[in-house]
Amino acid sequence: VRVDEIYESIQGEGPRVGMRTVFIRFAGCNLRCPGWPCDTQHAIDPKLYRHEWMDMSVDDIVEEVNRITNGDNRVNICLTGGEPFLQKHEDLDELTQYFNNRHYLTECFSNGTLIYPEWAYTRVCFIMDWKLPGSGEAAVGTKERVRNYFNLSYLDAVKFVIKDEADYFAAKDIYKEHMAMREMRPEIYYGVVWGALSNDKLTKWVMNDGLPWRLNVQMHNYIYNRDDRGI
């Protein structure tokens, strides 16, 4: 498994915001998001950062997580990247099984463009970042994203990262087409591309349209310096 970094911090977004969390950040992503700078370049750019990436076995990761948590399974585990599902699925299977067997909560932030294996739905809480046109990657993996979405449960979530009004309209269209009529659907989170739009303005649009979406402000960017690593 290729790993960019493993560290402990506070979860700044998604359903487990505010929880003490160990982040396992996998290296490599099948997207680049050229529409706005990806905030984890160190996890996606092999030319600049490959020398920092670590080849780790599942046992190595478990050992590092246990070192950080002291075996305390009340700590949230977050699989992130990059794109976690670029890694070998049998390794992810083994890793999530380990955490599952020890009653850790495990969540996964993913771009949703690679088909998720069946076993993953019962072991991790997904937060699927549904790419909008402003990212420059909305056209990649559309079928896969929709297929993954319909396998998510109400315990999972979809995240829209919105750059401008065009992105907001695109998110509303996706919501109307796939999500609005679905019962027990995954929760919808929305937030801005940092520096491109204000949460105030975006929230007014959401409220005016009466959408049952939840604001996702990426709290870690407010309590830490957002340019620092390991936050």
Ligand code: SF4
């Ligand atoms: S999908 Fe996520 S990790 Fe990959 S390039 Fe886009 S923002 Fe970065």
